[in-house]
Every structure is written in C-alpha cells, then in structure tokens.
Amino acid sequence: ENENSETLARQLGLWHERALPNLANNIKCGNSLIGPDYYENNQVSLFDEKEALRINVFDWEKEFPEIFSRSVGDPSDQRRRERPPDAVGQAKGFDAVIGNPPYVRQEMIGEFKEYFKKxxxxxxxxxxxxIYFIEKGISFLRENGHFSYIVANKWMRANYGRPFRQWLKNQNIDEIIDFGDLPVFKGxxxxxxxxxxxxxxxxxTLNVAQMDSLEFKDLSAYIEPLRYEVDQTKLDDSGWSLTNRNEQDLLDRLKSMGIPLGNYVDGKIYRGILTGLNEAFVISKEKRDELIAEDPKSVELIRPFLIGKEIKRYAPLKPINFIILIPKGWTNEESNFAKDTWGWMQKEYPAIASHLISYESKAEKRWDKGDYWWELRACDYYxxxxxxxxxxxxISLRGNFAFDDGNGFYCVNTAYIIPVEDSYLMGILNSKLITFIYQKSSAVFRGGYLRFIYQYLVxxxxxxxxxxxxxxxxRHDRMVALVETMLALHKRLPEVSTPQEKDVIQRQIAATDAQIDKLVYELYGLTKEEIExxxxxxV
Structure with missing residues (x-):
C-alpha cells in the first residue's frame, strides 16, 4: 500500500528485491470477451475513435505473451521451475482464473450476439x-489449472443454458457450491x-454443497459436512438436478414408473391469456355489472378471469375479475368484413365500445394485438x-392444482390450464411425491417457492x-373417491360459521390429504426408506 518510486528504491537498496511482485504489467483494460478478430468482417476505418474505445477489443496473446506464447519464460525462474516439467517451453495458460462476471441480461448485448455465435x-x-465469461475463463487454463467463478445458478436449468450444460459436462468440474436464495449480495x-x-x-464425479446459511467464518470448513458427490455423466442436458445419490436413484426410478405429463394429456398444457393492456381488458365485477346493465349483449364478450393467487389446491374458484374477450379475427367474422368495423362494433356492443375507446391509443401500440386495436392477440386454444x-x-410452494368443472374460467398468463376432467390425475399432481420430483428438477426461489415452467411440467x-x-x-377408483372428497371438503369449508366446524373440516382435509399421499406412494411402489x-x- 502507498508504494512509490522513493519507497521502492529504498527497499531495493536494502534487500535487493521487492517485497511484492510487480503487477504493473498484469492489470489490463479491455473487452475480455471480444478479440481483434471482431474487425475481420468490418472495415476498421468505419469505426471512429469513440466507437473503437467503446468496443475496446482485447488481444489476450499480445497482452500476456509470457502466458500464451510457446516460450513460457525464463526456465531458471524459481516459480517456473516449481511447475511440472511440461510447463516450460509449451503453449500454456493461467495457473488460476477467478472472478465474478458481470450480471448482464441478454437484451443488453444484442450487437455482439453474431460474434458470440461464431x-x-x-x-x-x-x-x-x-455464460461466455465462463467458457473464456476455462479456455485460458493451463494443464492442472484451477477455475473458480461466482455466478448466478440460472444456467443449471434455464433453456438458454442447454448448450452451456452440454459443453460444461465435458469439463472436469471439481465442485459446485449452490447458495440458492441466500442473500450473498445484499440488496x-x-x-x-x-x-x-x-x-x-x-x-x-463432482462435489456439490447446498448452502443453508451465510453464518460461517471458513467456507471450506463449513461445507465439508454438506458436501456430497454427483455423477456428472448422468446430468441431463435439459436441466441439471444436483441431487445426492439417494435422491437421484429414486428420481431415476420414478421417471421409469410413468409417462411424462405432456404425453399423458396429449400435449394440452396451456398458459393463460396475455392481453397486453390489462387496464383496458381486465375489469372488476362492478364494471362488468355496469356494462351488462347498459347493454345486456355485453355478456357475450365477458368471461370470468382468474389471477394466480385465486387458484388454490382443491379449493373452489372464485374470480373477482373478468376479461373482455375479443379474439383476433372475431370482428371480421362477426361483422362479415364490414367496411367500418369500429362503427359496427359501436352499434352492436355500444357499452363495451364506449369503455374501450378511452384506451384506443395504448391498445393500438401493442405489438401483440389482433386485427384491430380492440382485439386480443391470436391464440389457438381460447x-x-x-x-x-x-x-x-x-408460482407456488408446492403442487397447487384446482379444478374448473366447466364454468368457462379464463386465467392470466401467470397460470396454466390442463383441459382434462381427471380426478385421478389431480390427486397425483397435488401429492407430496410430485412436489418432491418438481423441487429436484427445477430451481427453488426465495422463500421456498417453486416456479412452474412448461419445460419441467411436461x-x-x-x-x-x-x-x-x-x-x-x-387404486384408481380409490384415488378418484379421495379427490372428490377433498373437493367437497374444500367447498364446504368457507360455508361453515363456527371455529369448531372449521377445525373438524380442516382435520378431515389433512387426513384425506395424507391418504392421497399414501396411495401415491403405493402407486409408484415406494419403499419405507424412499418415502423418508x-x-x-x-437424505
């Protein structure tokens, strides 16, 4: 600290050597992901000085010739003589690469994507x-070199991580320490x-540790009892589940016991509706009643509309909002391609037209509207x-499936529908076992919440x-009976008035739920140890 030419000269005069190595030539500035070949397909003259400074390409071999040239350096240097014999006179790399790459979303790097692709x-x-920083960092290692980054864990399961997972699976991963939702970086x-x-x-084989706290003095010592081995060769390219051997063996067996949900329902798993302008198309019960009172025909275009928090396990569905549903193509079909389609709309559905007109400007700007600004985007499964x-x-703490028996409930795009009438399936999906499988197949977010994503659901x-x-x-008939009991109990629960009655029903719900879990364990042939x-x- 505070070293300058005067203190350095004094130190060299006394000891004839520096206390610390000279780092002056080791600190470089540049775009470490983009090399001088960035200009290969571009005329350098087209890049003015300001633009060149902004891109700031970096030539690693030129900046660190002693690392990347075939002549590694003076073989008499003590540090180099301590390396393995093959470390002198051959193309090498860094002994260690460590870092915390910047967290930059893909939307911000569009101009460089073609370069990254190549x-x-x-x-x-x-x-x-x-993702690119990791590949670059590992590529810089010499033989027996060590790499360590702290990065977001999204690459383990995100769709965009698939090429990365395939590549990383062929690297010798020493360890992954997963902090989950712990607040490593405050704020x-x-x-x-x-x-x-x-x-x-x-x-x-790689070592894994799932961190459960940040209260430690020595990370290496803290993770020692948490560490377990994972068979790297069995990691699935579609998403990595870093489970211990007991859990992985069980997951592998469970997957062999059934068919994927996507196949079971013939691919019919759909997201809810995206309007692009909820303030116009999603209305309250009061507004719905007002529109229908003004024009009874309005009811033809209004549907009950659920948001995610209104969908609860086995519970009756009680939407408080409604959606004005005018799909792409509806206006032309219903008006027989009238010349003045808005005029036709005002005449046929005056109340709804009057409500929507104040949102015309915003609705027109939507990129995902229908043929006209008052229509919703195209959707094949309305x-x-x-x-x-x-x-x-x-988003839910566990499997959280409810049932609509044909009321025509629509839902927001933060929910899914599976258009089947299948009580057996509902019992399976709401079980502890399916929640366990999903937890081990996808990310767990802060507070223990699961994000149900199509690629894992199927x-x-x-x-x-x-x-x-x-x-x-x-077994099937028993499951159907138990699920019907659960639906009836949840329907009854809000109807009783006294705390004693509620307690009785809640105990019945808990007992029935336990019977369903027990039956699911039986269906999948779980042993006592596997249930544990x-x-x-x-574990």
Missing part, C-alpha cells in the same frame, strides 16, 4: 453474458453459486378455457393405470 461453443440467443436477489473446474481429464380443466398458478412422470388389473383399477427421502427424513 466464437463461443456455449452460445444461445437468449444467454446472459456470464439484490441473484441466486449465486460457486463453480470450480480443474483442467485435468474428466473423472465423472376454446380450451371453456372446458372442464385443471388450473395451476406458476416431464413429470404420471403413473398409468392398467384397467385390466383389478387391483390397479381399485421424499419427506426429507433420510
């Missing part, structure tokens, strides 16, 4: 910037992990909302009933 094996069109939610890689031949269906909010293994087997059919794994008693 230069990086991990490229994906929606990948965040840190921001980043879900960080520490990724460690050693440039040695792949050994097929009709599915009118059918009996299961519904699920996309993979949930559903045990198929063999109706030719009387015992299996009996699912319930967190034996």
């Amino acid at each position: 230069k990086y094996k991990v490229y994906h069109g929606t990948a965040d910037l840190y 921001v939610t980043t879900y960080p992990c520490i990724l460690k890689v050693i440039k040695t031949p792949l050994n097929g 009709v599915e909302f009118e059918k009996p269906k299961l519904l699920l909010p996309d 993979q949930l293994p559903i045990r198929v009933i063999d109706f030719s087997d009387p015992a299996d059919k009996a 794994v699912v319930e967190g008693k034996n």
